[in-house]
Amino acid sequence: MTNILELRNVTKQFGGLVAVNDVTTDIEEGSIVGLIGPNGAGKTTLFNMIANYFHPTSGTIHYKGNDITNVKVDKMAKLGIARTFQVTRxxxxxxxxxxxxxxxxxxxxxxxxxxxxxxxxxxxxxxxxxxxxxxxxxxxxxxxxxxxxxxxxxxPDLLLLDEVMAGCNPQEKLELVECARKIRESGVTIIIIEHDIKTIMSCSDKIIMLDRGSKLVEGLPQEVGNDPRAISAYLGEDYVHVEG
Ligand SMILES: Nc1ncnc2c1ncn2[C@@H]1O[C@H](COP(=O)(O)OP(=O)(O)O)[C@@H](O)[C@H]1O
Ligand SMILES: [Mg+2]
Known part of the structure; x- marks a missing residue:
């Protein structure tokens, strides 16, 4: 198993605010990884650092074994990293x-x-x-x-999807999940930020949950779904929300 992406102690501060705090994780090549967490948890900021829209305050990001921590953003597409925007443009x-x-x-x-x-x-x-x-x-x-x-x-070889399913109905979400699966089958690794927990749990190989900038839990969807820390910080409310 090869990691396409390796984050080590990645931190981003905006003035006094620590938006992403000491995040370390590996993304396996060919997987779909769900990135979840409450609003303001630092998910988009993490994407922005992987895509080099801005650079971490500290820590390193390796992609295909190469240090890309401070690569210029206009080089990213050539390297094979593409992203979508939470607000479509x-x-x-x-x-x-x-x-x-x-x-x-x-x-x-x-x-x-x-x-x-x-x-x-x-x-x-x-x-x-x-x-x-x-x-x-x-x-x-x-x-x-x-x-x-x-x-x-x-x-791309690595695709970052920031809330692509937001504002879509259940049928449309299924279409987007189907689309993500097809893209993965073509060999592309995908990280998805998504608030619909059922949907993200159903299509991810691994879930990473951020809370106030820090990685709170990481694991298989069923592991994260049963983790008391994840339930109390985020999933509890959201499951209720989804059910309701
Ligand atoms: N460019 C920025 N400048 C200042 N603060 C920012 C910037 N981007 C994000 N933040 C702050 O960082 C925190 C994390 O934001 P964000 O990564 O957008 O969270 P999420 O995507 O998980 O909702 C928030 O408190 C947000 O206000
Ligand atoms: Mg966001």
């Missing part, structure tokens, strides 16, 4: 296909190839809107799928 006045194409120019300048690949990705993520529709006009679930498609266009 399509180019609203561009078509779905043109949006997906943006990421495709990384490996080639051939527009015909890039368009063909974008059309494949459009089919792959199973969007229901017309591919020539303007991005600002599509439904939430299609906007989420577009976000995944734009990330996939860069041909």
């Amino acid at each position: 399509p180019f609203g006045d561009m078509s779905i296909i043109d949006n997906i194409m943006v990421g495709g120019y990384l490996g080639t300048n051939n527009t015909k190839d890039v368009r063909k690949k974008a059309e494949e990705i459009y089919e792959y993520v199973a969007m229901t809107c017309n591919p020539l529709q303007v991005a600002s006009e599509v439904t939430t679930v299609d906007r989420k799928k577009l976000e995944v498609g734009r990330a996939l266009a860069t041909a």
Whole structure:
């Protein structure tokens, strides 16, 4: 078993606030890992450091055995790390296909190839809107799928999905889970931030739970689901929320 990503004592401070506190973990190649925890726990901040939107205050991040802790953000796509944003940011006045194409120019300048690949990705993520529709006009679930498609266009090995299922109904969440499974089967490692505990538990090989910046528990979904610390810090309320 190979680790695609290794975090060691990763900490991020914003002034006096410790947003991520001394997080150490390994992400196994080819797995789906669920990153959970209350709002403000530091999940997105952790993604931002893995994707090098900003660098840790201390600690190291290794990807495929190489230290990427302080790599510039514009090098990340070439390295094979792609992410989606919690708040989707399509180019609203561009078509779905043109949006997906943006990421495709990384490996080639051939527009015909890039368009063909974008059309494949459009089919792959199973969007229901017309591919020539303007991005600002599509439904939430299609906007989420577009976000995944734009990330996939860069041909990543590691995909970071930040709350892609938020705002989607149960059926749409299932579609996104199906999509994540397909992506994993194609060899891509995925880390997903998600609040719907049942959904994330059902599709993850491992769960990491953050609480106030620190890693509180980590393990198989059923282990984390039964962990008293996880239940009292987060799962308790959320299970009630999900059931209700
Ligand atoms: N760029 C930033 N500057 C200052 N504080 C930030 C920044 N990004 C996040 N934070 C703070 O860090 C903490 C963790 O935020 P975040 O990682 O977004 O949490 P989560 O994604 O788990 O909800 C919060 O208290 C948030 O306000
Ligand atoms: Mg967040």
